[in-house]
Amino acid sequence: MTDQFLIECPHFDPATGQARFTYALDGLRFVETLDLPKGADIAAAASPNFSKLLDLTAIVLGVSYFKLKAPFEIAAPDIALNEAERAFTIDVYENGMGEFYARNNLLRFGKLTITAPHDPSEHQPAITLPQRTLLPIGGGKDSLVSVDLLSHTGVPFTPFAVNPKGPILTSVATIGTPPIYATRTLDPEMIRLSQQPGFYNGHVPSTAMNSMIAALCAVLFGYNQIVLSNERSASEGNVEFDGRETNHQYSKSLGFELLIAAILSDATGGALKYFSLLRPYSEARIASLFTHETRFDRVFSSCNRNFRLTGNDGPLWCGECPKCHFVFLIFAPFMPKERLLAIFGKDLLDNPAHEASFRELAGLAGQKPWECVGEILEAAACLYTLTRHADWHQAAVVRAIKADLLAQYGEPKLQAAMAECLTDSHDHHIPPALAAKVAAYAV
Missing domain, CATH: 3.40.50 (Rossmann fold)
Structure with missing residues (x-):
């Protein structure tokens, strides 16, 4: 040794x-x-x-x-x-x-x-x-x-x-x-x-x-x-x-x-x-704040697989990894579907092959992926929101997961979890004056 x-x-x-x-x-x-x-x-x-x-x-x-x-x-x-x-x-x-x-x-x-x-x-x-x-x-x-x-x-x-x-x-x-x-x-x-x-x-x-x-x-x-x-x-x-x-x-x-x-x-x-600066926020809350600005839509990426060495010489999102799936999931409740599909290039929730990945994210199978993804209950809450969303309730993954999601968590818990995701935490280290300014803007 x-x-x-x-x-x-x-x-x-x-x-x-x-x-x-x-x-x-x-x-x-x-x-x-x-x-x-x-x-x-x-x-x-x-x-x-x-x-x-x-x-x-x-x-x-x-x-x-x-x-x-x-x-x-x-x-x-x-x-x-x-x-x-x-x-x-x-x-x-x-x-x-x-x-x-x-x-x-x-x-x-x-x-x-x-x-x-x-x-x-x-x-x-x-x-x-x-x-x-x-x-x-x-x-x-x-x-x-x-x-x-x-x-x-x-x-x-x-x-x-x-x-x-x-x-x-x-x-x-x-x-x-x-x-x-x-x-x-x-x-x-x-x-x-x-x-x-x-x-x-x-x-x-x-x-x-x-x-x-x-x-x-x-x-x-x-x-x-x-x-x-x-x-x-x-x-x-x-x-x-x-x-x-x-x-x-x-x-x-x-x-x-x-x-x-x-x-x-x-x-x-x-x-x-x-x-x-973002410590008060859930991933879902951050996704909602991102929708306020459109100028980064075609240049940003959270996909580790496609973090290329030289510029944007291919798709910014692989569409197959847990990171892509999670980011797509938390944007879906807050961003117009047309804009989200333009960012990712495809509908990640309407592909049955992705069901297992979304189940892991929502705590319905396996473990939380070894990726920079949000809380399990947060993902479950976002999926629940999509079961009631006009643009997403018929998506293949949402339909396939809905029954198990409700059976495991129940509607009251999922509704409360979504409300909690959108409630800012006071558990942070931001200087008070800056925290007050940010809170006033991020409404």
Whole structure:
């Protein structure tokens, strides 16, 4: 068994904007590079705040290499961590990797350790960051709803992405605001080994990784808040494994948001805020908000299968995966059928071959798919709404599922669930003044 995953001290060259992260595992050595835009503030790059964030970024990015063997010990001999940062590290490598462990049948919860020098300080000295917003863009519906909300509440923002491609590029072009892009280059040997016998592969917490990279850019280029677009549905897990709920979207959950927000705040002396603008909303509520704006209809995509490397050289939606099915389902109650069919190119609810997938989404069979989809009861409520919708009640999937849907949940529960989906939650981390502005617009 591999004894230890080693994280070495990272290095950043402000002249080139390149950061280098080095890892060692089972006699193997890996180097990853991260290219940030040139022109960063030199004083910011030399600050203890940036150094702390760079160290924490090295730890979070390391999961891509750790997972090849998934040892029980993580070692960072040149990276000093306080108690909160140690807890954060273990959380990323345990809960953030929960799906990876579940699908590889690896028992790691409560068993991982981190060996690193002790940092006695609870937080770094305060720095001053301009009141500006960095908005990660994922190319899907969620971040584009955030674009609409920020635009209509008078909050200027800069789009941000790591390794932008396909729908991210077309969405940012439609937004029309100059972005900040970062390029992450994984060690090719890690990618090769992940496909070889004797090595593990699987899901990693990409939102956690991209958030740390966004934090580096926030300090280097002067932004005091990173605004995510994670909905409340992201907090629901997929399965129970090894005595714990595992969640494909863990690093999008409210629990992780609060944890990383505290870490980023401490690293910047309270200067950097991190929160999700869509946390009060269900996926269905977000879908209803998306219908207010049409300019992104032909450029956005939430389909992971068709997230192409070079532009939109094919259909944006495969129409076959659970993600496509879920997004189609939550749009259907709120968007005119003609517009929805124009976006997807076909009617996903009128194909009998899709019935099994929709049954899984609604909790009628199997388990919640390992995808960024909403809550099971939310999907069931949307399907119930379609059984009473003039445009959709005769669709093949809706007709096939209706009886079982009503038998399992009952009409009162489904009606209440739909009402709850459209009721905004107060369980969020949005600054009060901004929350009030957004609530006033999002009616």
